[in-house]
Amino acid sequence: MNWEEMIAGWNLLLLIGAGFLPVFAGTPVWIRLGRRWGLLDLPGARKAHPAPLPFTGGLAVSSGFFLVLLLLGGSAFPHLISIITGGLLILALGYLDDRYDLSPWVKIAGQAGVALLVAGMGLRINYLTNPFGEMITLGWAGYPLTILWLVATVNMINLIDGLDGLAAGICLVAAASLFAIGISMNQMAAAFLCALLIGTMAGFLPYNFPPARVFLGNSGAYFLGYLLGVISITGALKLPTILALAVPVFALGVPFLDSLWAIWRRWRRGEPIALGDRDHLHHLLVLSGLGEREAVLILYGLSLLLGAGSFFLSRVTVLLGTVLILVGVVVLFFSLHGLKRMESAVKENLGNYGENPGNRRSQDA
Numbered sequence: 001m002n003w004e005e006m007i008a009g010w011n012l013l014l015l016i017g018a019g020f021l022p023v024f025a026g027t028p029v030w031i032r033l034g035r036r037w038g039l040l041d042l043p044g045a046r047k048a049h050p051a052p053l054p055f056t057g058g059l060a061v062s063s064g065f066f067l068v069l070l071l072l073g074g075s076a077f078p079h080l081i082s083i084i085t086g087g088l089l090i091l092a093l094g095y096l097d098d099r100y101d102l103s104p105w106v107k108i109a110g111q112a113g114v115a116l117l118v119a120g121m122g123l124r125i126n127y128l129t130n131p132f133g134e135m136i137t138l139g140w141a142g143y144p145l146t147i148l149w150l151v152a153t154v155n156m157i158n159l160i161d162g163l164d165g166l167a168a169g170i171c172l173v174a175a176a177s178l179f180a181i182g183i184s185m186n187q188m189a190a191a192f193l194c195a196l197l198i199g200t201m202a203g204f205l206p207y208n209f210p211p212a213r214v215f216l217g218n219s220g221a222y223f224l225g226y227l228l229g230v231i232s233i234t235g236a237l238k239l240p241t242i243l244a245l246a247v248p249v250f251a252l253g254v255p256f257l258d259s260l261w262a263i264w265r266r267w268r269r270g271e272p273i274a275l276g277d278r279d280h281l282h283h284l285l286v287l288s289g290l291g292e293r294e295a296v297l298i299l300y301g302l303s304l305l306l307g308a309g310s311f312f313l314s315r316v317t318v319l320l321g322t323v324l325i326l327v328g329v330v331v332l333f334f335s336l337h338g339l340k341r342m343e344s345a346v347k348e349n350l351g352n353y354g355e356n357p358g359n360r361r362s363q364d365a
Helices: 009-037 057-073 080-100 104-120 139-160 166-184 188-208 217-236 246-251 253-269 281-287 292-315 318-353
Strands: none
Touching: 009 057, 009 188, 057 080, 057 188, 057 217, 080 104, 080 217, 104 139, 104 217, 139 166, 139 217, 139 253, 166 188, 166 217, 166 246, 166 253, 166 292, 188 217, 217 246, 246 253, 246 292, 246 318, 253 281, 253 292, 253 318, 281 292, 281 318, 292 318
């Protein structure tokens, strides 16, 4: 049985199970190794978890994912070397960021360098579908578009990784959405990667859901963002031009909205875009009085809604898709202004009562 045949019927459950088992069984080992090797996220002024916790979740997830990809995907899997090379490098960059707290520009440069290498190895956006004629060949323009997309997805997941279980759960939902799109469009390589990612996230979440026993770390967030970007390139981007980027953006709707909100509010305050703060979507929900689990579950639900929207968008005509994108832009505009009002109301309430419930973790990006 080859990797394409595993996407059908009961084989799909076996594939998801194959992703689940090594991560579920291996994560406790990585937790112990993280404590033994001192790979710990320590409490601090901007971090609210009360005790040191290992940040080896990214190693647990990536090792399980690569193991199954090599065993079941085989050497014939499309862009196998590119996917693994880029994954290992982005994981290493995230590990260095976890250990040494790299400067924003060093991180961006490193991410762009990995994306450029992967694009140079052939894993890039080569063309977009023209609904009115032949394919649009991008040529050299595929390089900057691929770099921009991969850097964006890496940072979107890293920014949303601010509550226990949040980034892992949102990645699971996004992978499920992109899996459905890949199957419907006969993009078997993308669907295969999505099925593996669903399994690995399901195996990791029991240890990461609040209260977490292990964190993804920047290494894990970088790796998951990279994988979702790669999946989009290999599958969901091969849509009519107007829909090509909109569909995966919808699938990653929560981290996309949070990233735009972070950029907009920092620009509005006159602060550096890379300056960390605690005003992300998840922080506002917790500061408004919700518990951490409740905030995570609300954002899971929003991700499910947007994921369903991404699948619907991939199936409509170009005209209807264009209308829906324009509606989405309007909703996004009002959402950002709604978040601004929510931020002001939450901070006014905290000022009145002298409260700062916070959350167990803080976002440092």
